[in-house]
Amino acid sequence: MDxxxxxxxxNFGVLREHRQRDDLAEVWIEPRHVLPLLTWxxxxxxxxxxxxxSAVDWLEDGEFQLxxxxxxxxxxxxxxxxxxxxxxxxxxxxVHTLWAHAVTYEQEINEMFGIHFPGSPRQGVPFILEGxxxxxxxxxxxxxxxxxNRHHPSRPGRxxxxxxxxxxxxxxxxxxxxx
Amino acid sequence: MSxxxxxxxxxxxxxxxxxxxxxxxxxxxxxxxxxYRGWHINDVEKCIGCGTCSAICQNEAIDMVxxxxxxxxxxxxxxxxxxxxxxxxALCVDVCPSGSLGMSNEYVWADTDADVFRYIxxxxxxxxDDSELGWRREEGFELVDHDRxxxxxxxxxxxxxxxxxxxIGYTEEQARVEASRCVDCGLCVAACPAHMHIPDYxxxxxxxxxxxxxxxxxxxxxxxxxxxxxxxxxxxxVCSIGVQGDPLAIRWLKRYxxxxxxxxxxxxxxxxxRVGEGRTVAVIGGxxxxxxxxxxxxxxxxxxxxxxxxxxxxxxxFFGIPRYRFPMSSLEKQVDLLKSAGVKFVLNHRVDGDExxxxxxxxxxxxxxVGLMKPMALRAPxxxxxxVIPALDMxxxxxxxxxxxxxxxxxxxxxxxxxxxxxxxxRRLGAEVTIAYRRRVVxxxxxxxxxxDAEAEGVEIVTQAIPLRVEATEDGKLDFxxxxxxxxxxxxxxxxxxxxxxxxxxxxxxxxxxxxxxxxPDLDWLPTEISEKICNxxxxxxxxxxxxxxxxxxxxxxxxxxxxxxxxxxIADGLRAVNGIxxxxxxxxx
Numbered sequence: 001m002d003x004x005x006x007x008x009x010x011n012f013g014v015l016r017e018h019r020q021r022d023d024l025a026e027v028w029i030e031p032r033h034v035l036p037l038l039t040w041x042x043x044x045x046x047x048x049x050x051x052x053x054s055a056v057d058w059l060e061d062g063e064f065q066l067x068x069x070x071x072x073x074x075x076x077x078x079x080x081x082x083x084x085x086x087x088x089x090x091x092x093x094x095v096h097t098l099w100a101h102a103v104t105y106e107q108e109i110n111e112m113f114g115i116h117f118p119g120s121p122r123q124g125v126p127f128i129l130e131g132x133x134x135x136x137x138x139x140x141x142x143x144x145x146x147x148x149n150r151h152h153p154s155r156p157g158r159x160x161x162x163x164x165x166x167x168x169x170x171x172x173x174x175x176x177x178x179x
Numbered sequence: 180m181s182x183x184x185x186x187x188x189x190x191x192x193x194x195x196x197x198x199x200x201x202x203x204x205x206x207x208x209x210x211x212x213x214x215y216r217g218w219h220i221n222d223v224e225k226c227i228g229c230g231t232c233s234a235i236c237q238n239e240a241i242d243m244v245x246x247x248x249x250x251x252x253x254x255x256x257x258x259x260x261x262x263x264x265x266x267x268x269a270l271c272v273d274v275c276p277s278g279s280l281g282m283s284n285e286y287v288w289a290d291t292d293a294d295v296f297r298y299i300x301x302x303x304x305x306x307x308d309d310s311e312l313g314w315r316r317e318e319g320f321e322l323v324d325h326d327r328x329x330x331x332x333x334x335x336x337x338x339x340x341x342x343x344x345x346x347i348g349y350t351e352e353q354a355r356v357e358a359s360r361c362v363d364c365g366l367c368v369a370a371c372p373a374h375m376h377i378p379d380y381x382x383x384x385x386x387x388x389x390x391x392x393x394x395x396x397x398x399x400x401x402x403x404x405x406x407x408x409x410x411x412x413x414x415x416x417v418c419s420i421g422v423q424g425d426p427l428a429i430r431w432l433k434r435y436x437x438x439x440x441x442x443x444x445x446x447x448x449x450x451x452x453r454v455g456e457g458r459t460v461a462v463i464g465g466x467x468x469x470x471x472x473x474x475x476x477x478x479x480x481x482x483x484x485x486x487x488x489x490x491x492x493x494x495x496x497f498f499g500i501p502r503y504r505f506p507m508s509s510l511e512k513q514v515d516l517l518k519s520a521g522v523k524f525v526l527n528h529r530v531d532g533d534e535x536x537x538x539x540x541x542x543x544x545x546x547x548x549v550g551l552m553k554p555m556a557l558r559a560p561x562x563x564x565x566x567v568i569p570a571l572d573m574x575x576x577x578x579x580x581x582x583x584x585x586x587x588x589x590x591x592x593x594x595x596x597x598x599x600x601x602x603x604x605x606r607r608l609g610a611e612v613t614i615a616y617r618r619r620v621v622x623x624x625x626x627x628x629x630x631x632d633a634e635a636e637g638v639e640i641v642t643q644a645i646p647l648r649v650e651a652t653e654d655g656k657l658d659f660x661x662x663x664x665x666x667x668x669x670x671x672x673x674x675x676x677x678x679x680x681x682x683x684x685x686x687x688x689x690x691x692x693x694x695x696x697x698x699x700p701d702l703d704w705l706p707t708e709i710s711e712k713i714c715n716x717x718x719x720x721x722x723x724x725x726x727x728x729x730x731x732x733x734x735x736x737x738x739x740x741x742x743x744x745x746x747x748x749x750i751a752d753g754l755r756a757v758n759g760i761x762x763x764x765x766x767x768x769x
Contacts, residue, residue, distance in 0.1 A: 144237045144238060145237065145238065145239050148238045148239065148264055149239075152263065152264055154239070154261060154263070154264065155261065155263055155293065155294065155297070157294070158242055158261060158297075159242060159244070160233065160242040160243055160244075161242075161243050161244060161245055161256055162230070162243070162365075163228055163229060163230040163243055163254035163256055163364055163365055163366065164254075164363075164364065164365025164366075164368055164378070165365075166243075166245065166249060166254055166255070166256055167249040167254045167255070167365070167366065167368075167369040168365070168368060168369060168374070170248070170249045170369070
């Protein structure tokens with residue numbers, strides 16, 4: 001693992017790295033290195049399998065993070081390759097040419113986060129959200145409650161009591177003197 | 180129409196006897212996985228109705244509904260879940276501060292009435308109420324932060340060498356982190372005698388708006404820097420985070436906010452109606468209740484004069500609390516604020532009966548908060564020997580800056596905060612200190628942290644020790660004789676009582692016996708026609724819901740009136756009188 005990470009450092013440049021366990025490491029790289037690095041890992045190292053592709057919305061930073069989890073099935077160890085991309089452009093290179101099943105991950109992320117993978121075959125085809133009419137739901141600026149109220153209004157008869165007000169009435173909490 | 184279409188529907192019937200393609204369901208629905216997130220369960224005894232589940236729910240699926248009357252520490256509300264909106268994400272379970280909420284692994288439930296899918300787990304009985312399986316929050320996985328930001332303190336060895344403040348106080352960063360642990364449930368507000376707006380000022384600290392925090396704090400507490408340092412903090416004992424973790428450091432956060440500003444008048448600038456213009460109020464006793472009355476009436480335009488027997492106001496917070504807990508600079512800052520609000524002070528002046536009568540005639544209202552000034556006697560032979568001294572006298576002398584000599588060895592009798600203060604002061608004066616207490620450490624009325632601090636500073640605590648007598652020894656010392664006690668439970672539900680084990684005597688030879696077993700009212704100076712109207716049979720003063728005694732225009736508060744005898748209760752009494760006086764003034768305007 002150490003040797004492979006050193007090679008990544010030398011050949012692709014590592015922005016940040018984290019060694020979670022002996023058998024699990026994480027490296028952050030620049031977006032332009034994703035396809036070359038993953039190709040090299042698949043062709044020339046034991047990390048041949050794409051186990052997972054996930055996304056995180058770093059809203060405050062204006063970025064999305066994509067994490068490719070690669071596994072060495074023989075050595076039973078994993079390497080996470082993480083990359084931050086612009087939230088505004090929200091476009092990343094597809095890796096379906098390396099692993100055919102990446103199409104499904106990319107389709108799901110496209111639907112849930114609105115990240116586009118040009119060239120990936122099923123972009124824009126509903127994954128589970130048929131008839132979705134809002135911004136992608138895993139984006140953190142998606143307003144769950146507003147969506148729920150619009151699409152699944154509460155049944156009549158619901159009533160919420162605020163704990164502080166309720167107990168306050170009994171003990172005689174006064175409102176603000178200054179207001 | 181061809182014959183085929185006529186026969187086809189009937190040919191389908193043939194399928195009825197052919198082997199089905201589907202697999203038959205046997206043994207009912209498949210059970211959920213052991214950690215499946217199914218219908219909710221709630222241990223309603225454990226639940227405190229804080230509403231954090233409802234607050235975190237991303238789908239607004241949870242309502243808090245009344246199932247019981249609220250009590251301190253329990254809102255009496257319980258979560259009711261609308262399964263038309265629940266998405267079974269289990270955030271409610273993962274955040275639950277009391278750990279009462281869980282999910283069973285049951286997921287099958289059919290009904291023709293959609294309204295049944297809204298129920299109060301634990302209250303509305305369900306077949307899965309006792310389910311052992313299902314989703315529970317994992318140990319070590321908490322959405323609320325259980326660990327309090329630790330408070331910096333002087334090293335115990337260093338403390339006994341100095342009168343410097345022991346508690347260092349939070350930095351800005353520490354305060355923001357600590358404040359962010361609050362879940363804004365508000366149970367603390369009910370527990371605070373003054374009902375301070377705790378979650379609001381904690382929220383302001385969290386958001387980095389310390390000035391707003393101080394404004395909120397001063398809304399109903401004019402001595403918060405004192406409370407931020409020495410409050411009995413009943414709020415923290417009901418904090419919902421405290422059920423499973425460390426309660427929010429409410430006291431330290433208040434301290435942080437008030438210490439941020441040197442000139443409080445500049446920050447506060449209260450905008451209130453000056454209903455009291457042209458009216459005068461006399462306050463007898465410059466303790467927390469009196470100062471509360473003075474400040475809140477002064478900002479409303481009343482002309483307030485505080486009469487104090489000692490050379491400094493503050494009451495028990497001045498003469499009773501050691502400076503290493505509440506330094507003089509903090510007290511002076513509070514007094515400066517009162518002065519800037521226009522409060523007049525008459526110091527070194529003890530009001531007598533005639534003057535009280537005159538004050539009642541000359542002022543629109545008189546507030547009396549003179550505290551409990553008569554120390555309880557040891558009630559053992561030898562209690563009058565020189566060297567047997569009341570703790571309050573010793574604390575007062577110390578705080579007035581007079582020379583106090585406790586000798587080399589001291590025994591402090593009692594288990595309250597005064598006893599702890601007297602022992603820690605004696606340590607700083609260089610004495611070897613033993614506390615003798617009738618009951619167990621758990622029974623001590625003193626603050627747990629104070630007890631720990633005293634022990635860290637080298638105070639020895641002897642429990643279940645009953646004073647038998649004090650004798651003078653030939654070499655001018657005192658022989659404190661005590662007998663061991665056993666704890667007996669006489670009545671169910673009451674705290675066990677210490678019972679002397681006869682025939683055993685222990686001796687402790689000391690220079691001083693400091694008695695800290697409480698104090699009582701000292702109201703002999705009151706004119707009889709007033710005292711017989713306002714005092715009860717124990718010599719305490721009774722007031723109505725406006726804080727007024729049976730004598731028109733005479734209000735009272737503080738230790739003389741309430742049964743908890745702490746500063747925050749005195750402040751609450753003061754606020755009650757303020758409301759009473761303001762309401763009455765408004766009524767007179769109409």
